[in-house]
Amino acid sequence: MIVSEHAQLHLGVFYVGVGAQYLWDDPSNGAHTEIETYVSVARTLERGLFDAFFLGDGQRVRENRGRILALDVAGRPDAITQLSALAAATTHIGLVATQNTTYNFPADLARRLSTLDFLSGGRAGWNIVTTDNAWTGANFRRGGWLDHERRYDRADQFVEAASALWAGDRAVIERRTDLVGLRAAATVPRSPQGRPVLFQAGDSPGGRELAAKHADVVFSANTAYDKALAYATDLRARLARHGRPADAVRILPGATVVLGDTPADAAERSEDIRRRQLNPQRAISFLEQYWGRDLSGYDPHGPLPDVEPTEEELDPSRGTLSVEHRTGKLDRIRQWRELAESKNLSIHQLVLEVQPREHSFVGTPGRIADEWARYVRDRAVDGFNISPHLVPAALDDIVDKLVPELQDRGVYRTAYEGTTLREHLKLPKAGLRR
Numbered sequence: 001m002i003v004s005e006h007a008q009l010h011l012g013v014f015y016v017g018v019g020a021q022y023l024w025d026d027p028s029n030g031a032h033t034e035i036e037t038y039v040s041v042a043r044t045l046e047r048g049l050f051d052a053f054f055l056g057d058g059q060r061v062r063e064n065r066g067r068i069l070a071l072d073v074a075g076r077p078d079a080i081t082q083l084s085a086l087a088a089a090t091t092h093i094g095l096v097a098t099q100n101t102t103y104n105f106p107a108d109l110a111r112r113l114s115t116l117d118f119l120s121g122g123r124a125g126w127n128i129v130t131t132d133n134a135w136t137g138a139n140f141r142r143g144g145w146l147d148h149e150r151r152y153d154r155a156d157q158f159v160e161a162a163s164a165l166w167a168g169d170r171a172v173i174e175r176r177t178d179l180v181g182l183r184a185a186a187t188v189p190r191s192p193q194g195r196p197v198l199f200q201a202g203d204s205p206g207g208r209e210l211a212a213k214h215a216d217v218v219f220s221a222n223t224a225y226d227k228a229l230a231y232a233t234d235l236r237a238r239l240a241r242h243g244r245p246a247d248a249v250r251i252l253p254g255a256t257v258v259l260g261d262t263p264a265d266a267a268e269r270s271e272d273i274r275r276r277q278l279n280p281q282r283a284i285s286f287l288e289q290y291w292g293r294d295l296s297g298y299d300p301h302g303p304l305p306d307v308e309p310t311e312e313e314l315d316p317s318r319g320t321l322s323v324e325h326r327t328g329k330l331d332r333i334r335q336w337r338e339l340a341e342s343k344n345l346s347i348h349q350l351v352l353e354v355q356p357r358e359h360s361f362v363g364t365p366g367r368i369a370d371e372w373a374r375y376v377r378d379r380a381v382d383g384f385n386i387s388p389h390l391v392p393a394a395l396d397d398i399v400d401k402l403v404p405e406l407q408d409r410g411v412y413r414t415a416y417e418g419t420t421l422r423e424h425l426k427l428p429k430a431g432l433r434r
């Protein structure tokens with residue numbers, strides 16, 4: 001194993017704006033559509049010398065059987081627009097917008113991201129995703145347009161085309177590939193970073209290849225130490241195959257953090273947060289995603305539904321579940337029934353047991369700082385992308401208590417040294433390829 005004594009952590013915050021990790025019913029949680037929430041989060045992160053503020057993207061509110069999913073009540077405002085407003089309210093933090101390559105167009109997106117790079121003085125990042133479902137496309141008359149693998153083909157062709165525009169100095173670029181066709185010139189001059197820092201999120205082999213070929217940073221789903229190390233090893237082998245150096249990409253797995261004054265205090269908080277995240281109503285919504293049926297008539301404190309999932313809703317293109325969870329879902333339901341029966345669990349109890357929403361780091365600030373120092377020195381990660389459960393309160397704790405411990409251990413900056421996102425991440429200058 002390579003051990004690097006001088007390794008430095010890079011930190012981001014992933015603000016999804018939807019989903020089960022937020023304690024929506026907590027009055028201290030800022031409304032995710034209000035600019036004040038974003039400004040206060042971004043300023044907290046700058047106080048903590050974070051590298052990046054990271055926004056997810058969803059072009060369609062998630063549904064379950066034609067109804068808006070209870071876990072996705074308000075949807076997500078447009079990330080680039082929000083980050084443009086933040087550019088004016090901040091000075092250092094990187095501003096990373098998730099944007100998919102399935103339902104956008106290269107020339108348009110390249111232009112909007114260049115604009116963000118201008119407005120922020122070189123702090124723009126693009127998190128390249130393909131989207132995890134096909135029905136988002138119905139908003140664009142393209143429902144079910146491309147299957148999983150073809151979405152990655154288009155992603156590759158899309159990023160090539162956008163990169164050519166960024167490198168082109170307004171020369172006319174022509175691309176005629178099977179999924180991308182364009183004849184265009186950049187409509188704005190070269191932006192401060194040349195192009196945005198390219199992030200990638202998506203863990204399948206197709207996603208990993210896309211990262212190895214194009215990304216500067218990976219927002220990885222592999223957080224546990226062994227998985228993180230295995231992922232880093234796999235990615236470095238892929239980078240070598242693409243002729244890129246092993247340190248060309250920063251790896252930032254997603255992380256949830258619960259701090260406490262003692263280990264027992266942290267564990268207690270974590271369990272409390274988990275119970276509030278997965279309340280009885282959410283337990284029903286969770287099961288509905290698997291059953292594909294309206295289960296609102298079932299008592300969350302009673303036994304599992306006595307009906308089977310509907311076949312029509314087993315279509316893997318429609319759900320909100322990960323690929324891993326979509327395949328073999330009937331088997332999974334069978335296992336859950338056995339588990340619930342053998343342990344006499346209610347719906348809510350079962351979901352608490354099977355839903356893998358354990359927080360990734362739970363402990364005192366000192367203990368977590370030790371753990372993170374080990375991760376980064378062993379080159380398992382280059383940092384973390386933190387998903388908070390309370391905004392901004394949980395981030396205040398991280399900035400005030402965890403950051404100083406990381407600094408004491410010499411694994412985290414004590415001041416910003418540069419002004420661009422690329423500089424924060426200590427990435428080599430962008431190679432612009434036409």
Ligand SMILES: Cc1cc2nc3c(=O)[nH]c(=O)nc-3n(C[C@H](O)[C@H](O)[C@H](O)COP(=O)(O)O)c2cc1C
Nearest residue numbers: 056057098129130131132201202203204207219221
């Ligand atoms: C950590 C992480 C964050 C993601 N965030 C988003 C997002 O905000 N919007 C989106 O459309 N897809 C998002 N994705 C999903 C990707 O678009 C991708 O389609 C999905 O993970 C399936 O691809 P895969 O099989 O390669 O993992 C995210 C994926 C990961 C792993």
